[in-house]
Amino acid sequence: MAGQSDPHLSIFSAPELEFLAEDEMVEVVPNIRMEALHVICGDFGPFFPQIAKVPLWLALALKKRDKCTIRTPEWMSVERLTQVLEAERESPREFQPLPFHYVEISRLLFDHARDDIPDIYMVRSLIEDIRYVRFHKVETGLETISGRTHAVKLKNLSAMEVNIVRPFMVRALQAFYKHDSPQMIQQPQTMGSRRPQVVDRGSRRDLRPR
Amino acid sequence: MASGSGSGSERWSEDLETEVAMAMGTTDVELLKRAWRNEKAAPEILQFEAALVLRAREQIQLLEETVEEFTENGVDDLVVSLYQMDLDRSLFLLRSYLRIRLQKIEKYMIHISKTNLWNRLSEQEQRFAKRCTDIMEKHLEQSVLSRLPYGYQSILKQSISSEEDDMVPEPQLDTFVFCKTKHAVGAFQLDDTGDEIVDLVADDLYVLRYKSIRGLVESGRIDLV
Numbered sequence: 279m280a281g282q283s284d285p286h287l288s289i290f291s292a293p294e295l296e297f298l299a300e301d302e303m304v305e306v307v308p309n310i311r312m313e314a315l316h317v318i319c320g321d322f323g324p325f326f327p328q329i330a331k332v333p334l335w336l337a338l339a340l341k342k343r344d345k346c347t348i349r350t351p352e353w354m355s356v357e358r359l360t361q362v363l364e365a366e367r368e369s370p371r372e373f374q375p376l377p378f379h380y381v382e383i384s385r386l387l388f389d390h391a392r393d394d395i396p397d398i399y400m401v402r403s404l405i406e407d408i409r410y411v412r413f414h415k416v417e418t419g420l421e422t423i424s425g426r427t428h429a430v431k432l433k434n435l436s437a438m439e440v441n442i443v444r445p446f447m448v449r450a451l452q453a454f455y456k457h458d459s460p461q462m463i464q465q466p467q468t469m470g471s472r473r474p475q476v477v478d479r480g481s482r483r484d485l486r487p488r
Numbered sequence: 489m490a491s492g493s494g495s496g497s498e499r500w501s502e503d504l505e506t507e508v509a510m511a512m513g514t515t516d517v518e519l520l521k522r523a524w525r526n527e528k529a530a531p532e533i534l535q536f537e538a539a540l541v542l543r544a545r546e547q548i549q550l551l552e553e554t555v556e557e558f559t560e561n562g563v564d565d566l567v568v569s570l571y572q573m574d575l576d577r578s579l580f581l582l583r584s585y586l587r588i589r590l591q592k593i594e595k596y597m598i599h600i601s602k603t604n605l606w607n608r609l610s611e612q613e614q615r616f617a618k619r620c621t622d623i624m625e626k627h628l629e630q631s632v633l634s635r636l637p638y639g640y641q642s643i644l645k646q647s648i649s650s651e652e653d654d655m656v657p658e659p660q661l662d663t664f665v666f667c668k669t670k671h672a673v674g675a676f677q678l679d680d681t682g683d684e685i686v687d688l689v690a691d692d693l694y695v696l697r698y699k700s701i702r703g704l705v706e707s708g709r710i711d712l713v
Contacts, residue, residue, distance in 0.1 A: 289528050297580070298521070312567065317574035318547050319517040339573055343566060428684045430695040432666075440666055440693065440713060447695060451664045455697070 287445035295437055299382035300335035305349040308340065334383065338390050348391045353377060354384060356397050359404040366411045371419075373412060373434035381409065381438040412436075416443055423450055425458030516543050517578060522711060524585045529666070529712035530705065531698055532659040533592045533600065536610040544582050551575050589613065597621050598644070598656045661699040666713045668693055673709060676700075 290298075301319070307329055314323035315336075322332050329349065332340075340346040352358065353376065365374045377383060384405050392398055416439060423430070430451070432440070523537050555575060558568045593600060593613060597620050600606055609617060625643055633641045640646070644653040669688050678684035678700040688694065693713065704710040 294584075297577070298525075300577075301517075301521070312564075315567070315570060317571060318544075318551055318578045319515055319574060335573060335577065336570060339570055340566075345566065428678055428697070429686045432693040432695065435693050437713070444666060448664045451695065452662070455662065455664075 288441045289444060290441050292438075292441075295379070295441055296382045296386065298437065299379035299386070300338070301333050302377070302379055302383060303331050304334050304337050304351060304383075305329050305331055306337045306340065306346040307349065308346040310345050312345075334386065338386060341391055341394075348387065348394045350387070350395050351377075351383070353380070354387070354395070354401060354405075356400050356404065359401060359408065363404055363408050363411065366408060366415075370415065373415065373432075375434050376408075376436060379437050380405075381436055409439075412439060413442075420447065420450070423447075423454065425454045427451065427454065516540060516547065517581070520544055520578075520581050520585065524581055524588070526705060526712045527585060527588050527592075531661060531663050531665075533589060533596070533605055533608055535608045535706065536589070536613065538610055541582065541585075541610075544578065548575065548578055548582065551578075590616065592659075593617050594620060596657060596659055597624065599658050602653070602656070661702070663698050664695050665698045665701075666693060666695050667701060667705075667710050668713055669704075669710045671709070673704065676704075 307327065308325045309327060310325065311327070312323060312325040314321060314325075319333065322336065323330065337346065337348050341348055353362075362374045362376065384401075387395060388398070388402060395401055412435075416435070420443070430447070519537075519540050523534075523540060527534055551571065552575060555568060555571050558571065590613070593609070593616065596605075597617050600609070600617060601621055606614065606617075628643060629641075633643065639648045642648070642655070644655055646654050669690055669692075672690045673688035675685050676688050678686055678696065686694070686696070688710075698705075701710055705712065
């Protein structure tokens with residue numbers, strides 16, 4: 279998709295998304311003692327050899343210098359991810375709740391904290407499968423956009439997925455809106471359903487049979 | 489509450505703003521991040537967050553001085569590098585915020601100068617916009633417009649017979665944006681005819697026309713993603 283190669287179309291470049299993701303909190307176990315840090319974004323520490331919650335960028339900096347181990351987030355365990363994958367496969371119209379930056383966080387942890395993740399190959403392949411299934415749902419959902427779509431609800435979509443699909447979706451919706459505007463029709467949104475349902479109030483001729 | 493001087497009351501409201509923000513659990517960095525994201529995603533230029541930028545600059549300056557002190561006093565390398573990282577991150581946010589605004593100003597400078605969007609610019613941005621417009625006008629006149637036949641030489645109109653300023657590029661407010669609300673907004677009307685009503689639930693992602701949610705973005709009730 280266009281959003282994967284050209285950052286201007288998708289508003290945020292992949293590194294910028296990673297920047298945003300690096301502010302998410304993770305748990306680390308330092309193997310040194312350090313006094314408290316008073317940085318602009320908050321106060322952290324003092325650090326003892328016990329669990330501490332710090333932003334991801336701080337955790338990665340410490341990890342690179344071998345000063346801590348990172349505790350894999352609870353959602354990144356093989357059990358949880360298998361559950362999520364099954365649920366994704368079973369519900370073709372809903373997305374399972376995952377951390378907003380799950381792609382970026384998992385990527386950063388794979389790159390810098392391999393030894394801290396149990397069963398890393400399993401976790402990695404599960405996350406790839408999840409990404410694949412979800413993106414497939416996004417693509418199928420895109421097919422249902424029509425001139426009658428005036429709003430789309432994307433519950434539980436993640437940051438990276440939003441960024442990739444953004445250029446195409448915006449331009450498609452834009453084109454539909456431009457060519458269809460005098461005949462916009464009301465659309466009630468049902469909870470949890472991603473595809474907008476259509477209530478036909480005007481007399482319109484469908485160009486293509488549904 | 490009566491306040492003695494004008495600047496006194498400004499400071500009072502600024503402190504109040506910080507207190508409210510702290511009470512709500514948002515740091516200045518969070519606010520700056522939010523402003524940056526909104527500015528990136530919105531097609532038009534948004535209100536300049538003067539107080540926020542000022543506070544951010546002060547904090548960054550303070551941190552810069554602290555880091556300098558630390559390096560002079562030979563504080564542990566690790567600690568210094570961590571402070572430096574946070575400094576770099578905050579600087580990046582601030583600079584990117586200013587940069588994206590400058591980009592929009594450059595793109596729509598004539599339009600901004602003519603409408604009340606002018607009031608959304610900071611003083612320095614206004615000076616920048618003025619100089620930019622002047623240079624651009626002079627350049628276009630010298631290189632192209634003066635050589636066009638009479639009646640087509642205006643920067644603003646295609647020809648003298650145009651009723652409006654149709655040569656001025658305007659931001660496309662009809663574009664769709666991705667957004668999320670922190671608190672439920674409830675049934676929200678998307679357009680004037682009342683045909684399109686959307687129920688905005690907290691923390692759900694929506695794709696809506698920017699024009700419809702302009703007011704919500706300004707009042708801070710909806711975040712662009």
